[in-house]
Amino acid sequence: MASLPLTLPQPQPLSQPQRQRIPSPPLVIVGTTPPPARLSALEWSVVAMAESDGLSSVRETSRYVAAIAKFLGFRKPNRLANERLEALRRLAVFAWHHRWNVPKSEIAAFLESGFSIDHYELVQTSIGQARTSRRRRTVR
Numbered sequence: 001m002a003s004l005p006l007t008l009p010q011p012q013p014l015s016q017p018q019r020q021r022i023p024s025p026p027l028v029i030v031g032t033t034p035p036p037a038r039l040s041a042l043e044w045s046v047v048a049m050a051e052s053d054g055l056s057s058v059r060e061t062s063r064y065v066a067a068i069a070k071f072l073g074f075r076k077p078n079r080l081a082n083e084r085l086e087a088l089r090r091l092a093v094f095a096w097h098h099r100w101n102v103p104k105s106e107i108a109a110f111l112e113s114g115f116s117i118d119h120y121e122l123v124q125t126s127i128g129q130a131r132t133s134r135r136r137r138t139v140r
Helices: 041-050 063-072 083-098 104-112 117-139
Strands: none
Touching: 041 083, 041 117, 083 104, 083 117, 104 117
16 A cells, blocks of 8 residues: 655744734623523522422431431422522522522522522512512511
8 A cells, every 4th residue: 555755844934923813802782781681480480489498408418317317207308300490499598598698609509500690689689579578468
Protein backbone atom coordinates (compact mmCIF):
# COMPACT_ATOMS: atom_id res chain seq x y z
CA MET A 1 0.00 0.00 0.00
CA ALA A 2 1.45 3.35 -1.03
CA SER A 3 1.11 6.60 0.81
CA LEU A 4 1.75 10.18 -0.10
CA PRO A 5 4.31 12.19 1.81
CA LEU A 6 2.76 14.61 4.30
CA THR A 7 3.97 18.16 4.52
CA LEU A 8 4.03 19.83 7.90
CA PRO A 9 2.68 23.37 8.17
CA GLN A 10 5.41 25.96 8.41
CA PRO A 11 5.35 28.22 11.49
CA GLN A 12 4.47 31.84 10.78
CA PRO A 13 7.05 34.43 11.79
CA LEU A 14 5.89 36.65 14.64
CA SER A 15 6.64 39.98 13.00
CA GLN A 16 3.48 41.67 14.27
CA PRO A 17 1.93 40.97 17.65
CA GLN A 18 -1.03 38.67 17.26
CA ARG A 19 -4.26 40.48 18.02
CA GLN A 20 -6.64 38.43 20.05
CA ARG A 21 -10.24 38.70 19.16
CA ILE A 22 -12.28 40.09 22.03
CA PRO A 23 -15.89 38.95 22.03
CA SER A 24 -18.35 41.76 21.61
CA PRO A 25 -20.88 42.38 24.39
CA PRO A 26 -24.42 41.17 23.78
CA LEU A 27 -26.69 43.48 21.88
CA VAL A 28 -28.86 45.49 24.25
CA ILE A 29 -31.78 47.46 22.95
CA VAL A 30 -32.33 50.57 25.00
CA GLY A 31 -35.77 50.85 26.55
CA THR A 32 -36.48 47.13 26.80
CA THR A 33 -36.61 45.07 29.93
CA PRO A 34 -36.21 41.33 30.31
CA PRO A 35 -39.46 39.38 30.51
CA PRO A 36 -40.81 39.02 34.04
CA ALA A 37 -40.14 35.83 35.94
CA ARG A 38 -43.02 33.37 35.79
CA LEU A 39 -43.81 30.01 37.28
CA SER A 40 -45.91 27.34 35.63
CA ALA A 41 -49.14 26.05 37.15
CA LEU A 42 -47.32 22.94 38.36
CA GLU A 43 -44.66 25.06 40.07
CA TRP A 44 -47.33 27.20 41.76
CA SER A 45 -49.03 24.05 43.03
CA VAL A 46 -45.70 22.95 44.55
CA VAL A 47 -45.46 26.32 46.34
CA ALA A 48 -49.03 25.94 47.63
CA MET A 49 -48.36 22.36 48.73
CA ALA A 50 -45.27 23.50 50.64
CA GLU A 51 -47.47 25.54 52.99
CA SER A 52 -48.77 22.39 54.65
CA ASP A 53 -45.34 20.71 54.75
CA GLY A 54 -43.46 20.98 57.99
CA LEU A 55 -39.79 21.74 58.43
CA SER A 56 -39.28 18.06 59.19
CA SER A 57 -39.92 17.32 55.50
CA VAL A 58 -36.81 19.33 54.63
CA ARG A 59 -34.43 17.97 57.25
CA GLU A 60 -32.48 14.79 56.66
CA THR A 61 -33.02 12.16 59.35
CA SER A 62 -30.22 10.16 60.87
CA ARG A 63 -30.06 6.42 60.35
CA TYR A 64 -30.92 5.83 64.02
CA VAL A 65 -34.06 7.98 63.88
CA ALA A 66 -35.05 6.45 60.53
CA ALA A 67 -34.74 2.93 61.98
CA ILE A 68 -36.90 3.82 65.01
CA ALA A 69 -39.47 5.53 62.80
CA LYS A 70 -39.63 2.50 60.53
CA PHE A 71 -40.00 0.21 63.54
CA LEU A 72 -42.83 2.32 64.97
CA GLY A 73 -44.51 2.73 61.60
CA PHE A 74 -43.97 6.48 61.07
CA ARG A 75 -43.64 7.58 57.48
CA LYS A 76 -41.75 10.60 56.25
CA PRO A 77 -43.25 12.47 53.29
CA ASN A 78 -41.58 11.53 50.02
CA ARG A 79 -39.37 13.92 48.18
CA LEU A 80 -40.47 15.05 44.76
CA ALA A 81 -38.97 13.01 41.94
CA ASN A 82 -38.06 16.08 39.90
CA GLU A 83 -34.98 17.78 41.40
CA ARG A 84 -36.02 21.19 40.08
CA LEU A 85 -39.43 20.95 41.74
CA GLU A 86 -37.87 19.57 44.94
CA ALA A 87 -35.55 22.61 45.14
CA LEU A 88 -38.61 24.85 44.71
CA ARG A 89 -40.54 22.93 47.38
CA ARG A 90 -37.68 23.12 49.88
CA LEU A 91 -37.29 26.86 49.31
CA ALA A 92 -41.05 27.40 49.65
CA VAL A 93 -41.18 25.41 52.91
CA PHE A 94 -38.51 27.65 54.40
CA ALA A 95 -40.27 30.75 53.02
CA TRP A 96 -43.61 29.73 54.57
CA HIS A 97 -42.03 29.06 57.96
CA HIS A 98 -39.19 31.61 58.16
CA ARG A 99 -40.24 34.26 55.64
CA TRP A 100 -37.11 35.82 54.08
CA ASN A 101 -34.72 33.95 56.40
CA VAL A 102 -33.95 31.13 53.97
CA PRO A 103 -30.59 29.36 54.34
CA LYS A 104 -28.03 30.35 51.73
CA SER A 105 -27.49 26.72 50.80
CA GLU A 106 -31.16 26.40 49.86
CA ILE A 107 -31.04 29.56 47.77
CA ALA A 108 -27.91 28.25 46.02
CA ALA A 109 -29.60 24.90 45.30
CA PHE A 110 -32.65 26.80 44.00
CA LEU A 111 -30.50 28.87 41.64
CA GLU A 112 -28.48 25.83 40.50
CA SER A 113 -31.68 24.03 39.54
CA GLY A 114 -32.42 26.66 36.89
CA PHE A 115 -34.38 29.34 38.70
CA SER A 116 -33.29 32.97 38.95
CA ILE A 117 -33.25 35.60 41.68
CA ASP A 118 -36.40 37.04 40.07
CA HIS A 119 -38.13 33.68 40.60
CA TYR A 120 -36.99 33.72 44.25
CA GLU A 121 -38.43 37.20 44.76
CA LEU A 122 -41.64 36.18 43.00
CA VAL A 123 -42.12 33.20 45.33
CA GLN A 124 -41.34 35.28 48.42
CA THR A 125 -43.66 38.10 47.37
CA SER A 126 -46.49 35.67 46.61
CA ILE A 127 -46.10 33.92 49.96
CA GLY A 128 -45.99 37.27 51.77
CA GLN A 129 -49.18 38.42 50.04
CA ALA A 130 -50.93 35.15 50.89
CA ARG A 131 -49.87 35.48 54.51
CA THR A 132 -51.15 39.07 54.83
CA SER A 133 -54.46 38.33 53.08
CA ARG A 134 -55.10 35.43 55.48
CA ARG A 135 -54.26 37.64 58.43
CA ARG A 136 -56.80 40.24 57.23
CA ARG A 137 -59.52 37.60 56.86
CA THR A 138 -58.99 36.29 60.39
CA VAL A 139 -59.04 39.79 61.96
CA ARG A 140 -62.44 40.74 60.52
